[in-house]
Every structure is written in C-alpha cells, then in structure tokens.
Amino acid sequence: MTSYTAYEVSESADGAYTGAIVQKQQADLPAGDILIEVLYSSVNFKDALSASGNKGVTRHFPHVPGIDAVGKVVESSTESLPVGEDVIVTGYDLGMGTAGGFGQRIRVPAAWVARLPKGMSPRSAMVFGTAGLTAALCVDKLLKNGVVPESGSVLVTGSTGGVGIVACALLVKLGFDVVASTGKPDQAERLLAMGVKEIVARETLSEDNPRPLLKETYAGAVDVVGGKTLANVLKVLRHNGSVAACGLVESTELQATVLPFILRGVNLLGVDSVEIPLSKKQQMWDLLADEWALNNLDELAEDIALTQLAETLSRVLSGGAVGRYVVDLNA
Numbered sequence: 001m002t003s004y005t006a007y008e009v010s011e012s013a014d015g016a017y018t019g020a021i022v023q024k025q026q027a028d029l030p031a032g033d034i035l036i037e038v039l040y041s042s043v044n045f046k047d048a049l050s051a052s053g054n055k056g057v058t059r060h061f062p063h064v065p066g067i068d069a070v071g072k073v074v075e076s077s078t079e080s081l082p083v084g085e086d087v088i089v090t091g092y093d094l095g096m097g098t099a100g101g102f103g104q105r106i107r108v109p110a111a112w113v114a115r116l117p118k119g120m121s122p123r124s125a126m127v128f129g130t131a132g133l134t135a136a137l138c139v140d141k142l143l144k145n146g147v148v149p150e151s152g153s154v155l156v157t158g159s160t161g162g163v164g165i166v167a168c169a170l171l172v173k174l175g176f177d178v179v180a181s182t183g184k185p186d187q188a189e190r191l192l193a194m195g196v197k198e199i200v201a202r203e204t205l206s207e208d209n210p211r212p213l214l215k216e217t218y219a220g221a222v223d224v225v226g227g228k229t230l231a232n233v234l235k236v237l238r239h240n241g242s243v244a245a246c247g248l249v250e251s252t253e254l255q256a257t258v259l260p261f262i263l264r265g266v267n268l269l270g271v272d273s274v275e276i277p278l279s280k281k282q283q284m285w286d287l288l289a290d291e292w293a294l295n296n297l298d299e300l301a302e303d304i305a306l307t308q309l310a311e312t313l314s315r316v317l318s319g320g321a322v323g324r325y326v327v328d329l330n331a
C-alpha cells in the first residue's frame with residue numbers, strides 16, 4: 001500500500017482549523033526506523049487541542065493528529081522490532097509535530113515503540129491509550145509515595161473523562177475507596193456501578209476558597225483539572241497525603257500556599273506520560289495486561305470511525321467527554 005487514509009487538519013487563511021478525510025502518500029511520512037500499519041488510535045484531550053490549532057501542541061499544518069496508536073510493523077530497520085510485530089506508540093512527538101495515529105500509517109523512531117504485551121488485544125491497548133497509561137502512572141506514583149488502600153479514600157477529578165475513568169477503575173481494582181468528582185451528575189450511576197464509593201460535584205472543588213487549609217479528607221488524589229481545583233485538592237489532603245497531578249482542563253495556573261506542604265507533609269507529584277523512558281512505558285503496559293488488567297475495560301470505551309472524529313474532538317474540547325473513544329482505522 002503506497003497510499004493510505006487519514007484524518008488531516010488544515011489551517012485556512014482566516015485562521016480556522018478544519019479536519020477532513022484524505023488520501024496520503026506513504027512516501028510523505030517522516031523518516032524513521034519503523035513503519036506501522038495503524039489498527040486503532042484513541043481520542044485524547046491533547047488531540048482536541050492539536051485539531052483546534054493550539055500551537056503549543058502542533059505548530060505546522062496540515063497535520064494528522066493522534067498521539068497514540070497500536071498496530072503492526074510493516075517495515076523495520078531494527079532487528080528487535082521485526083515485520084509483523086504488534087506494537088504500541090504513545091507520546092514523544094507522535095501526533096504533535098509528527099503525523100499521528102489518525103492515519104492508517106505512521107513512521108517513527110524505534111525508541112518510541114513499545115511491544116503490545118501478550119494477553120492484551122490491540123483494541124484494549126487503545127481503550128487504555130495515552131489516557132490509561134497516564135492514569136496508571138498516577139496510581140503508580142501514589143503507591144510509591146505510600147498511598148495504599150488502608151491510608152484512606154482517594155479522590156479522582158474529571159472522573160468521567162479518559163484519564164479519570166481509567167484511574168477510577170484501576171483504583172477500585174486495587175482495593176481503594178474511590179471518591180469521584182464530576183461535572184456530569186447524569187453519569188453518577190455509571191461511576192457507582194464501577195465500584196466508586198461516593199460522588200462529589202465538580203463545583204465543590206473548583207470554587208474560590210480563601211482558607212489555606214480545609215478539613216483533612218483524602219489520603220490521595222489523581223487530578224486532571226489543575227487550577228483552583230488542584231489548589232483545593234491540596235487543602236483537603238490528609239497528613240502525608242499525595243496528589244498525582246497530570247492535567248490542565250480547568251487551567252494551567254496553580255495559586256496555592258505552602259501550608260499543605262509544611263503543616264501536613266502533603267506531596268504534589270507531577271506525572272508526565274510523554275517523555276518518560278520507553279522502558280517505563282513498557283513496564284506500565286505489561287502491568288496493565290496482567291496484574292492491573294481490568295475486567296470492565298470494554299465498558300469504558302466507545303468505538304468511532306474517522307468520520308466521527310470532528311464531532312468527538314469538539315465534544316472533548318468542551319468538557320463533554322464520557323470515557324474513552326477508540327478510533328478504528330478500518331471502520
């Protein structure tokens with residue numbers, strides 16, 4: 001196959017960004033060690049930023065977004081990743097400056113390519129996708145900082161979104177009492193059915209509160225929201241509690257006092273899923289295929305075709321995402 005189908009975003013002279021399904025030439029892909037036939041990608045918040053022309057994510061258009069992909073090696077210049085191998089690529093520059101998983105072909109450096117673990121189907125890999133990998137990294141950081149089920153309940157913000165819903169599912173699986181914050185009251189039942197113990201309204205955490213400390217409530221938290229929400233999360237963590245902070249859907253700003261840190265020993269743990277070493281990504285994928293495998297994984301995602309991307313990306317950008325969206329490149 002020398003040409004392939006992709007969802008490409010173009011910039012018009014008046015500064016608008018529009019996506020369309022186009023035929024691309026394999027020869028136009030960037031240089032790289034590994035050519036991959038993409039089977040599935042997924043929709044992540046960063047894709048919505050890229051597709052809407054956010055220059056912090058993607059500088060040059062036309063561009064094929066898609067920050068993750070699972071598929072088969074079609075051409076390889078590396079013996080360790082032979083033709084026919086099932087592989088996963090997430091992060092680094094994929095879907096940002098490099099043509100991404102919303103096309104049926106990607107070409108990338110070998111250093112970006114993880115192996116699809118045995119026991120994990122290609123589709124399952126993209127139900128997790130970058131969001132699920134990030135949720136796993138957040139849970140891993142909490143555990144490494146001493147947050148265990150016996151420590152007390154764990155709060156998850158943006159809990160119906162991609163990172164949030166996988167974080168809830170993983171924490172429930174590991175035996176934590178999970179409290180989910182959401183701006184979608186109609187999704188409360190779904191979260192409770194997954195094993196979440198309690199729902200908190202999104203506004204409770206995002207409101208302005210001048211007090212530097214609030215009642216000690218949670219042993220840990222996963223925060224995808226940033227802004228006032230993260231500032232409030234710091235105030236309600238218990239002594240020695242930790243928050244794994246990975247997102248910015250509300251804001252990149254953080255206005256906080258040092259009091260939670262110096263009076264309660266609270267830990268603010270940054271989580272990056274993009275530039276971490278490939279070996280760490282592989283370790284997390286292997287864990288997600290085995291000890292952390294989720295029985296309810298299929299329920300967390302909806303499958304979409306390239307033709308549904310435009311609508312799905314704008315829903316994600318407006319905060320309306322519910323769970324994960326798996327992009328089937330052959331649908």
Ligand SMILES: NC(=O)c1ccc[n+]([C@@H]2O[C@H](COP(=O)([O-])OP(=O)(O)OC[C@H]3O[C@@H](n4cnc5c(N)ncnc54)[C@H](OP(=O)(O)O)[C@@H]3O)[C@@H](O)[C@H]2O)c1
Nearest residue numbers: 045158159160161162163182183247248249272273319321
């Ligand atoms: N650090 C990393 O490596 C990394 C990796 C992946 C993602 N991220 C970041 O993590 C964040 C979440 O990603 P995602 O893929 O889970 O996004 P998503 O699927 O769009 O979910 C975000 C969720 O946040 C909540 N939300 C939306 N707007 C909000 C607002 N203004 N204030 C408070 N909550 C709001 C909503 O959940 P509720 O309605 O349930 O509240 C929404 O579903 C993004 O900022 C993304 O860039 C970072």
